[in-house]
Amino acid sequence: MEKLLRSKKIRITDFRISILNIFNKQSTALSIEEIETELGQFDRITLYRTLKLFKEKGILHEIAIAGSNVRLALCEQNCEDLHHHHHNHIHFHCVLCSEVYCLDVETYPEIGLAGFEVQQVEIQATGICKSCR
Amino acid sequence: MEKLLRSKKIRITDFRISILNIFNKQSTALSIEEIETELGQFDRITLYRTLKLFKEKGILHEIAIAGSNVRLALCEQNCEDLHHHHHNHIHFHCVLCSEVYCLDVETYPEIGLAGFEVQQVEIQATGICKSCR
DNA sequence: ATAATAATGCAACATTGTTGCATTATTATA
DNA sequence: TATAATAATGCAACAATGTTGCATTATTAT
Ligand SMILES: [Zn+2]
Ligand SMILES: [Zn+2]
Ligand SMILES: [Zn+2]
Ligand SMILES: [Zn+2]
Numbered sequence A, B: 001m002e003k004l005l006r007s008k009k010i011r012i013t014d015f016r017i018s019i020l021n022i023f024n025k026q027s028t029a030l031s032i033e034e035i036e037t038e039l040g041q042f043d044r045i046t047l048y049r050t051l052k053l054f055k056e057k058g059i060l061h062e063i064a065i066a067g068s069n070v071r072l073a074l075c076e077q078n079c080e081d082l083h084h085h086h087h088n089h090i091h092f093h094c095v096l097c098s099e100v101y102c103l104d105v106e107t108y109p110e111i112g113l114a115g116f117e118v119q120q121v122e123i124q125a126t127g128i129c130k131s132c133r
Numbered sequence C: 001a002t003a004a005t006a007a008t009g010c011a012a013c014a015t016t017g018t019t020g021c022a023t024t025a026t027t028a029t030a
Numbered sequence D: 001t002a003t004a005a006t007a008a009t010g011c012a013a014c015a016a017t018g019t020t021g022c023a024t025t026a027t028t029a030t
Helices: A002-007 A013-022 A033-037 A042-054 B002-007 B015-026 B032-039 B044-056
Strands: A060-063 A071-074 A089-094 A100-104 A117-128 B059-063 B069-074 B089-094 B100-104 B116-128
Touching: A002 A013, A013 A033, A013 A071, A013 A117, A033 A042, A042 A060, A042 A071, A071 A100, B002 B015, B015 B032, B015 B044, B015 B069, B032 B044, B032 B089, B044 B069, B069 B100
Parallel strands: A089 A117, B089 B116
Antiparallel strands: A060 A071, A089 A100, A117 B116, B059 B069, B089 B100
16 A cells, blocks of 8 residues: 555555545445445545546546446556556446446457557457346 | 437437537447537537437447446437447547547357346457547 | 755636526427 | 418526635645
């Protein structure tokens, strides 16, 4: 927790620790609304600033789902910043419980597009999750 | 244009026609801001309602990009509604011009996740587009 | 312990999207 | 083509989401 903040060279504060705690006890990605509920009493501006910083530092990654709220989840250890992630997982969105999971896949698909230089590939699967089946 | 609206069993209005015209002369996906610029003078509420309807009817599909604005693009002929699309293309987001392209791929990857029922797969590639290289 | 620096919390604001309702336009039918 | 039924538009007002400036407070380096 504090080690993570130290490694990213940002100050260790109570607020940041509590945000990290919330993500650590969760197995699925979280919406901002869910984080707010977990926090109880808090300052909205500080929350937004913290989430923005965590994304910039490669502590959290953002998952944008069409027709749904943005979700956030913890990054892998080796993510550098907003633009240099090193994930090898896909995002699964359950149509029943609407939870979003970060899931490892055996083989991550390669995408080739003539004339385009592909740098990163983000995959989102939609369907019914393990616990809703 | 009018044929499309008729086939979806919704009324033909000037506003809807002008929205469809904007999308037809464009090769890339559009942000709401871009649509507003193209429209010139318009009513914001009508625009939002029109876009919502078009998404529900399978006329437009929404592309959610992490850290960027939502984009919209025309659907394939056989898209039924919001939840029943029949696209076979991926979405490419250029890091230089930030345009979003709908691009056909030779083979659309299959995703298998033990315990999860996959119904749809959305793929987003990021990199440098044809015209920015 | 002190100074330098960064984070927080408040107010105020900006952007984005929604709801209710009267007016206007489209469509079906006679 | 005229009329009635129905749906879309445009306005006001609001709700939700996200941002900026600035004084106060906390963290860190010395
Ligand atoms: Zn589920
Ligand atoms: Zn993830
Ligand atoms: Zn480009
Ligand atoms: Zn598309």
